[in-house]
Amino acid sequence: MTIRAVRGATQLEVDEAGHLLERTAELMQAVLKRNDLTSDDVISIFLTATPDVRSAFPAAAVRALGITDVPLMCAQELDVDGAMPRVIRLMAHIETARARDGIRHVYLHGTTVLRDDLAEDDE
Numbered sequence: 001m002t003i004r005a006v007r008g009a010t011q012l013e014v015d016e017a018g019h020l021l022e023r024t025a026e027l028m029q030a031v032l033k034r035n036d037l038t039s040d041d042v043i044s045i046f047l048t049a050t051p052d053v054r055s056a057f058p059a060a061a062v063r064a065l066g067i068t069d070v071p072l073m074c075a076q077e078l079d080v081d082g083a084m085p086r087v088i089r090l091m092a093h094i095e096t097a098r099a100r101d102g103i104r105h106v107y108l109h110g111t112t113v114l115r116d117d118l119a120e121d122d123e
């Protein structure tokens, strides 16, 4: 097993708490599923929201999935001119037997344009 990092991002239609929690949970579950991970394989999760997001802490969505024993941290993304609005990002450090190029990064709901080199088709 090796420690690796996996990235994810999703975009909100609106900045509302219920929707944010739903989209963040969807993202977290997709990151785990696409990389054959369980929460036992996760070391830590860092989440960001763009500065226009004010409705909820994305970490709450991860906890609501039952991932309660993993250190979580939320922060605000850089306020770059022209950047995509209402984006939730995550980076999870994980234990995995996968090679670096076997890690599947997850970009949902229109965010593939952020990193078309990393992102697969939105499933």
Ligand SMILES: C=C(O[C@@H]1C=C(C(=O)O)C=C[C@H]1O)C(=O)O
Pocket: 009, 077, 078, 089, 114, 115
């Ligand atoms: C491009 C993204 O957005 C921003 C830019 C990043 C980059 O250039 O690597 C990484 C995270 C964000 O700060 C992304 O989420 O992948």
